[in-house]
Amino acid sequence: MKHENQSMSLKTKKHVLILAASVIVVGLLTWSGLALGIGPASEGAPRRITLIAKDVVFQLPDQPGQANPVLRLKKGQTVMLTLRNDEPERVLHCFTIGGFEVKTSRDLAAGESETLVFTPDTRGTFAYACLMHPSMAGQVVVE
Numbered sequence: 824m825k826h827e828n829q830s831m832s833l834k835t836k837k838h839v840l841i842l843a844a845s846v847i848v849v850g851l852l853t854w855s856g857l858a859l860g861i862g863p864a865s866e867g868a869p870r871r872i873t874l875i876a877k878d879v880v881f882q883l884p885d886q887p888g889q890a891n892p893v894l895r896l897k898k899g900q901t902v903m904l905t906l907r908n909d910e911p912e913r914v915l916h917c918f919t920i921g922g923f924e925v926k927t928s929r930d931l932a933a934g935e936s937e938t939l940v941f942t943p944d945t946r947g948t949f950a951y952a953c954l955m956h957p958s959m960a961g962q963v964v965v966e
Contacts, residue, residue, distance in 0.1 A: 869901040869940070876916040876931075877909040879956050891961035894951065896943050898965050907936040915955060920963055922949045930955070 872894065875882045880890035896902055906918045908931040918939070919926035925941045943965040953959035 867900065869903045870896065872902065872904045873907060874904060874918070875907050875909050876918075876953065876959065879910075879914070879958055881951075881953070881959055881961060891959065893961060894963045896963060896965045898943055898946050901940065901942045903938055903940050905936055905938045906931065908933055916953050916959070917955060918951065918953060920949055920951045922947075923963075 873884055874894075875884060875887075881892070882888075882890065883892050886892055894904075904918075904925075906916070906927060908914070908916045910916070910933045913933060915930040915932055917927045917930050918937075920941075922945070923941055923943065925939055927937050927939065929937075931937060943963075946965050949963045949965070951961050951963050
C-alpha cells in the first residue's frame with residue numbers, strides 16, 4: 824500500500840509539472856506574440872479625416888469642388904476628424920453629427936481647427952451639419 828501511495832504521488836507530481844510547464848509555455852508564447860505586435864486583431868489605425876469649412880460649405884482637401892461630401896466610415900474604427908475653418912473673414916463654424924454625440928467644443932473662428940475623436944458603433948446613415956449655416960449639411964454613412 825505504501826508503494827502504491829508513493830507511485831500515485833509521483834504520478835500526481837508528474838501531472839502537476841506537465842500542467843505548470845504548459846502554462847509557462849503558453850504564457851511565454853502569448854507574451855512574445857504581443858511583444859512582436861502579432862497579438863489579438865485590432866481595428867487598425869484611426870481613420871484621419873480633415874473637413875474644411877470654406878465658402879460656407881464643408882469640403883475635403885482632395886475634393887475641393889465637392890460641397891458637403893458623404894463621409895464613409897467603418898463601424899468600430901476610430902475616427903480622428905479635424906474641422907478646419909478656412910473662411911477668410913470673421914465667419915464662425917461648428918460641427919455636429921446627429922446620433923453620435925459628436926460636436927465641436929465651441930464655435931471655431933477663421934483660422935482655427937479642432938480634432939474630434941470618436942468610434943462609430945452603429946451602422947446606418949447620419950446627418951452632419953454646422954448649426955449656424957443650414958447649407959452646411961451632409962451625411963455620414965457607417966458601414
